[in-house]
Amino acid sequence: MNNKVLDMVTELIKNKRLPHAILLHSGSPADRDELALYIASSFICTDTLPCGICKNCMKLKNGSHPDVIIFDPVEKKEKTFKVDIVREIRADSHILPNEAVCKVYILKNVDKMNVSAQNAFLKTLEEPPAHTRFILLCESRAALLETIMSRVTPFNLGAGDYTLTNEYALKADELANELACALAEVTELHFMQLTSAFEKDKDLFPLTLTSLQLIFRDAVAVSTGSKLTLSRHEDTAKLLASKLSLKTLINLVDNTEHLFDCLNKNANKNLLTTRFCSVLRNTAYGG
Ligand SMILES: [Zn+2]
Incomplete structure (x- = not known):
């Protein structure tokens, strides 16, 4: 389970x-x-x-x-x-x-x-x-x-069940946290720099996406007054909730979910990471 x-x-x-x-x-x-x-x-x-x-x-x-x-x-x-x-x-x-x-x-x-x-x-x-x-x-x-x-x-039930016991998962979780902060602070250049990590290491992408989605979910929870947070980054979730509208946060959850679907269907990871960047930036900054 x-x-x-x-x-x-x-x-x-x-x-x-x-x-x-x-x-x-x-x-x-x-x-x-x-x-x-x-x-x-x-x-x-x-x-x-x-x-x-x-x-x-x-x-x-x-x-x-x-x-x-x-x-x-x-x-x-x-x-x-x-x-x-x-x-x-x-x-x-x-x-x-x-x-x-x-x-x-x-x-x-x-x-x-x-x-x-x-x-x-x-x-x-x-x-x-x-x-x-x-x-x-x-x-x-x-x-x-x-x-x-x-x-x-x-x-x-298929994705997102991992425990942060190994170094690699922690690395992905930290990257997810930095990406979420960059989105909240509207530091686009920093966001782009962070995503270059996926070019060097493609396997990092699914794990980071999992952590990032959890942070977005938490931001939605914070935004709707729920105390239910599941990621290790409650402060980031609070930051996102204070900077972005609830609608934008829900869109971020949906869009990461959609990227998971593509991953599960074995879509090209290079194209997916590119799409990840544009989709998230557009959703957060409305561009
Ligand atoms: Zn009963």
């Missing part, structure tokens, strides 16, 4: 800030399933954190909770996540929960939805009944429409 993501989710649960529509992507199917069930129990448990022993938790464990609906097209031997199923879910979501305070839909392999199925689902995501929660699971978020992505909070 990706511990960083698990910690992040647990903190959100504790602070009662868990979003109503969540996307768990990348990582292994077993990890996605496990985290989805953990999140689902937190939604229906009578305690704040899933207790594992209340009636709701027990029924979920036994797979018999009437308010937790799990659908997986692969299990049903379907090639796609059909639009008819999406319509059924939509209709069902308007019916009130039976026992729990809310109804939870765990939808697996949502990347098997074609465009029309996604568009049908978008309507539900745009106006979800107050008592519904959605946990979407998939291997790759690349197949999902931008409009869907803008309605869900994504958690990447």
Whole structure:
């Protein structure tokens, strides 16, 4: 299990800030399933954190909770996540929960939805009944429409789970911190100089990107008044939050996420580092 993501989710649960529509992507199917069930129990448990022993938790464990609906097209031997199923879910979501305070839909392999199925689902995501929660699971978020992505909070189970035990990871983490400071202080030349490190050492890029994204996430958290910070650079996150608008910070998180997608698809690292520079500078300085 990706511990960083698990910690992040647990903190959100504790602070009662868990979003109503969540996307768990990348990582292994077993990890996605496990985290989805953990999140689902937190939604229906009578305690704040899933207790594992209340009636709701027990029924979920036994797979018999009437308010937790799990659908997986692969299990049903379907090639796609059909639009008819999406319509059924939509209709069902308007019916009130039976026992729990809310109804939870765990939808697996949502990347098997074609465009029309996604568009049908978008309507539900745009106006979800107050008592519904959605946990979407998939291997790759690349197949999902931008409009869907803008309605869900994504958690990447595949990237970002490293511990800063070795020198190399620390080096990347420090570089990420300096890059973030340069962005906050609008010292473009310094920013460009820092990125030249990627030309000398291409493997440094993914690790730095991971750390940098965590700092951006923290800045968003600070900006929205949350005490939930996960990087080692809380001061930098505070600096970013004081200098850049919330919208810009969210864009920075999204753009680093997108660069991860490209990395996962084995795009050319040289081109990616160049794009990284222009995308981040443009986002931060509005150029
Ligand atoms: Zn419970």
